[in-house]
Amino acid sequence: MVRRWGFVASVATAVLVLGVAMAAHPSLRNEIAAEFDVLFLVSWAPPVFGGLLAWILVKALGSREQLDRRIEAAMEGHPLDRELGWLALCLLGFLVCLAGLTEILRVYETAVNTDVAVAASFASRMLFLLVLPILVMDRSGITLDGRGTSMPGIAMGASEPWRWLGLVPVAAAVGLTGYVLVPHTGLPEPSYLLIGVLLAYAAVSVCEEVFFRSMVQTRLETRMGRWGGIMATSLLFALVYTLLTPFDRFAQLPGAGMVHDLGLAMLTYLPSSVLYGYLWTCFRNVWVNVLLRIGLFVLLVPSGLGSAVV
Structure with missing residues (x-):
């Protein structure tokens, strides 16, 4: 049965x-009108092209179809609604933890220290978006009766060659974005700082993709249908990055107010997250x-790798 209600509700919410x-915010309308061509080419064209x-x-x-059956088998025995509740608590814990650490750093006037801020951001994600969810969902048995503990292996151990074909749309999306941006912004100079920040961002991406795609989206797909799960997860992803803006070195919205930034996130983070979600549902990798x-990340923030993120 094709379930469209989740997709329709998510799109309606974004609109x-x-x-x-x-x-x-009339300023947001002016920003969109002034930068519409760049906004389309950078935020919308790569997801459409890569998704196609x-x-x-x-x-x-x-x-x-065979991969979807493996996912269904992996989810068998999971109390999905209860697990979604646990995941929501983990996400709330992440937001509270990162905000608290940021305020402590500010009190001691160390928030300007990129290394410390990045470490706090990474530690919060590692604990609340990876370690605790894996323990609760797939290993400890707290919400599970002992069946269906194979999801981590599916998500992070793609052994079938065709599941690596996702690198083709990845190259296409990155190439198209680079074609638009590089003539204007250039590329970052190779340095130890660049390598360190890329490694930190890679670790952040692993935590977030395991949490948002492997855990949250997979369960929402079961409840809301494939595209309902993709869109609902993408909305959540955009909302989280809006809330993180005042606290996180890896969030980069202008900080012009919650409503303004959330609207801008619908035009930037949302389409990128839809591509992440669609790649996940195609390749589960x-x-x-x-x-x-x-x-x-490299293309969009070449001049401030320590303070921004896609």
Whole structure:
């Protein structure tokens, strides 16, 4: 049975949020009008192009039906609604932890120290978006009766060659973004700082992609349908980065107010997250998503690698 209600509700929510933000902030309307061509080419064209390539490759060379059956088997025995509740608590814990650590750093006037701020951001993600969710969902048995502990192996151990075809749309999306941006912004100079920040961002991406795609989206797909799960997870992803803006070195919205930034997130973080979600549902390979995020990260923030993120 095809379930469209989740997709329709998620799209309607995104449109409503954007509409309210534009009505409440004329400056946002002016920003969109002034930068519409760049916004389209950077935020919307790569996800559309990459998603189309992923669809073609899966249709021609993939075995998504068989992979979906493996996912269904992995979810068997999971109390999905209860687990979604645990995941929501973990996400709340992450937000509270990072905000608290940031305020402590500010009190001691160390928030300007990139190394300390990045370490706090990474530690919060590692604990609340990776370690605790894996313990609760798939290993400890707290919410599980002992069946269906194979999801981590599926997500992070893609052994079938066709599941690495996702690198083709990744290269296409990164290439298109680079074609638009590099002539204007250039590329970052190779340095030990660049390597360190890229490694930190790679670790952040692993935590987030395991949490948002492997855990949250997979469960929402079961409840809301494939595209409902993709869109609902993407909305959540955009909201989280909006809330993180005042506290996180890896979040980069202008900080012009919650409504303004959330509206802007609907035009930037949301389409990127839709591509992450679609790649996940096609290939179920976390490493494809992580490589895409690293590639976009390098292109979009070449002059401030320590303070921004895609």
